[in-house]
Amino acid sequence: MKKKSFFRRLVKNKSCFIGFIMIVLLIVVALLDSVIATYDYNKGNVTDRYKAPSAEHLFGTDEMGRDVFSRTVYGTKLALRSALLGAAIEMAIGVSLGLIAGFFGKWIDTTITFVADMIWSLPTIVIAMAFVMLLGKSLDNVIIACALAGWPRYTRIVRAKTMGLKDQPFVETGIAFGESKAALMFKYIFPNILPSMLVMASISMPGFIGSTTTLSFLGMGAQPPSPDWGLAISRGASVIYRAPWVTIFPCLALIYTIIAFSLFGEGLRDLIDPRLQGN
Amino acid sequence: MSTPVIEMHGLKKYFKSGNSLFRTKQWVHAVDDVDMVINKGEIVGLVGESGSGKTTLARLILNLTQPTESEILVDGVNPRKATRAQMRQLRKDIAVVFQDPGGNLNPRQTVGNSIMRPMIIHGVNKKEGYERALKALEMVKLDKSYMDNYPAQLSGGQQQRIAIARALVLDPKIMILDEPTSALDISVQAQVLNLLLDLQEEMGLTYMIITHDLNIVNYVCDRVFVMYLGKIVEYGSTEDVLHRPSHPYTKGLMAASPILDPTQRDKNPERLSGDPGSLVHLAPGCRFAPRCKYASDKCRADQPQMVEIEPGHCAACFLDVDAEK
Numbered sequence: 001m002k003k004k005s006f007f008r009r010l011v012k013n014k015s016c017f018i019g020f021i022m023i024v025l026l027i028v029v030a031l032l033d034s035v036i037a038t039y040d041y042n043k044g045n046v047t048d049r050y051k052a053p054s055a056e057h058l059f060g061t062d063e064m065g066r067d068v069f070s071r072t073v074y075g076t077k078l079a080l081r082s083a084l085l086g087a088a089i090e091m092a093i094g095v096s097l098g099l100i101a102g103f104f105g106k107w108i109d110t111t112i113t114f115v116a117d118m119i120w121s122l123p124t125i126v127i128a129m130a131f132v133m134l135l136g137k138s139l140d141n142v143i144i145a146c147a148l149a150g151w152p153r154y155t156r157i158v159r160a161k162t163m164g165l166k167d168q169p170f171v172e173t174g175i176a177f178g179e180s181k182a183a184l185m186f187k188y189i190f191p192n193i194l195p196s197m198l199v200m201a202s203i204s205m206p207g208f209i210g211s212t213t214t215l216s217f218l219g220m221g222a223q224p225p226s227p228d229w230g231l232a233i234s235r236g237a238s239v240i241y242r243a244p245w246v247t248i249f250p251c252l253a254l255i256y257t258i259i260a261f262s263l264f265g266e267g268l269r270d271l272i273d274p275r276l277q278g279n
Numbered sequence: 280m281s282t283p284v285i286e287m288h289g290l291k292k293y294f295k296s297g298n299s300l301f302r303t304k305q306w307v308h309a310v311d312d313v314d315m316v317i318n319k320g321e322i323v324g325l326v327g328e329s330g331s332g333k334t335t336l337a338r339l340i341l342n343l344t345q346p347t348e349s350e351i352l353v354d355g356v357n358p359r360k361a362t363r364a365q366m367r368q369l370r371k372d373i374a375v376v377f378q379d380p381g382g383n384l385n386p387r388q389t390v391g392n393s394i395m396r397p398m399i400i401h402g403v404n405k406k407e408g409y410e411r412a413l414k415a416l417e418m419v420k421l422d423k424s425y426m427d428n429y430p431a432q433l434s435g436g437q438q439q440r441i442a443i444a445r446a447l448v449l450d451p452k453i454m455i456l457d458e459p460t461s462a463l464d465i466s467v468q469a470q471v472l473n474l475l476l477d478l479q480e481e482m483g484l485t486y487m488i489i490t491h492d493l494n495i496v497n498y499v500c501d502r503v504f505v506m507y508l509g510k511i512v513e514y515g516s517t518e519d520v521l522h523r524p525s526h527p528y529t530k531g532l533m534a535a536s537p538i539l540d541p542t543q544r545d546k547n548p549e550r551l552s553g554d555p556g557s558l559v560h561l562a563p564g565c566r567f568a569p570r571c572k573y574a575s576d577k578c579r580a581d582q583p584q585m586v587e588i589e590p591g592h593c594a595a596c597f598l599d600v601d602a603e604k
Contacts, residue, residue: 168382169377169378169379169383170382170383170384170385172338172341172375172377173375173376173377173383173442173445174396175341175343176341176342176370176373176375177374177400178366178367178370178397178400179396183400187385187388188385191385191387191388192385192386192387
């Protein structure tokens with residue numbers, strides 16, 4: 001019964017519902033990419049380079065004569081993968097460090113908070129670039145680097161919530177019954193911060209897609225001939241006046257994805273945890 | 280008959296406060312030099328205004344916070360020096376119910392799981408735990424259909440009864456009850472108190488009940504400790520303390536409970552005025568002196584010691600000593 005009413009509220013919240021539908025569409029495209037795409041993303045005819053959109057090539061062709069529509073469709077999977085995988089890694093690091101810092105306090109807290117604040121005080125992209133340089137250029141490394149640069153956003157909130165929950169009578173009763181520290185963290189505190197963490201994750205996902213695409217655009221992420229959107233945008237940028245379609249369509253796809261996750265995330269936040277607003 | 284279960288002498292707990300770069304460190308004297316012995320099978324009440332350190336004392340006994348000075352012996356064991364096995368036994372033997380009904384239960388755990396959790400920690404298997412949880416629910420007069428509910432779906436009174444049920448499932452020897460009934464309505468309050476009394480008779484439990492409500496003290500407690508600003512000011516049997524209070528603060532507390540006869544209201548001369556003041560800036564003398572109408576210069580200069588007025592009834596006030604001379 002509780003679930004049903006939650007779903008009903010989800011449908012009622014317009015931004016959440018529209019975002020949800022948009023994400024579902026994205027996932028469908030990503031799963032059925034080989035069915036929807038009309039050409040192989042890696043095969044092109046050099047004589048067909050920079051063809052304008054037509055019935056044959058819906059979005060036109062790029063510098064190698066490859067079909068931009070098919071490449072954009074194949075890129076969807078990469079974008080979704082980096083968003084979900086990245087958010088998961090980021091959340092895992094951020095939440096566990098936040099729990100540890102908030103729960104144990106003292107010098108452990110001071111150390112973790114110091115590192116988190118240090119990373120947080122620098123622009124995410126700069127930190128992520130530094131990590132990519134250390135790890136080597138590839139899309140997977142870009143995802144890891146962005147997660148390593150973004151975890152403090154979770155740590156700060158989880159730490160604050162943990163410190164608040166730690167003094168709640170139900171946690172103290174748990175201690176009085178002889179619960180272990182691990183049980184207190186994972187059975188008592190963690191379930192109570194999980195909902196707001198999911199909201200945080202869906203809110204931070206657009207930013208995450210933005211960061212990974214930016215790094216690919218800068219040539220640090222996906223390498224040719226990957227159909228990654230960031231890469232496609234960067235390669236099309238030099239010919240944007242001659243063949244704008246090479247850049248515009250991956251850009252639109254990126255904007256669509258970011259809007260979808262933003263709408264969904266913000267709607268979800270209003271539904272689950274309105275207190276996170278303005279964060 | 281009198282084997283001490285909880286014993287403390289000169290117990291102190293200070294909290295740091297205002298510890299910033301530009302202010303000097305200050306101490307909050309939450310529990311200051313408290314002596315208390317609770318014997319096996321006793322029901323002891325602890326009364327006092329909000330902020331007098333009652334809950335801190337309870338948390339000290341539960342080893343949720345460490346004393347600044349001295350130590351507590353629970354069942355002859357000092358929790359700070361206890362071995363793992365002793366600690367485990369202690370955790371099993373002492374149960375607690377805190378005052379806030381909403382905060383007592385994990386919001387993400389069903390009632391059944393909340394009640395079964397302590398048993399699972401202490402090695403009771405799931406099936407037996409379930410049976411015992413049902414029995415415990417029955418004891419606090421709740422239907423077993425509540426097992427699968429989440430705390431948020433229940434009323435404050437129901438939540439509090441579940442917290443009491445959970446405290447009972449491990450057959451503890453000592454129960455610390457911090458305002459156990461303040462969230463319950465009168466009829467349920469009576470049920471719960473009678474339940475506690477029954478259990479005490481059957482199993483010889485020891486209770487420490489923290490409360491504001493002197494009626495509860497009168498109804499269930501064998502002995503009472505009166506606490507004011509971190510210190511015990513008077514203690515003795517319920518009969519002695521409630522009917523022949525000696526310390527001016529205890530008299531004030533008595534006077535503060537509602538009077539049923541309307542014509543008698545506003546006539547009580549002992550009623551307290553003002554507020555307890557701060558636990559940080561303490562005057563050198565008796566802590567109650569600023570509010571005490573009998574206070575003399577001596578009271579403002581020196582701290583009175585605990586003096587036995589009659590057998591088992593002690594108070595820390597100069598007036599009694601002077602009266603005897």
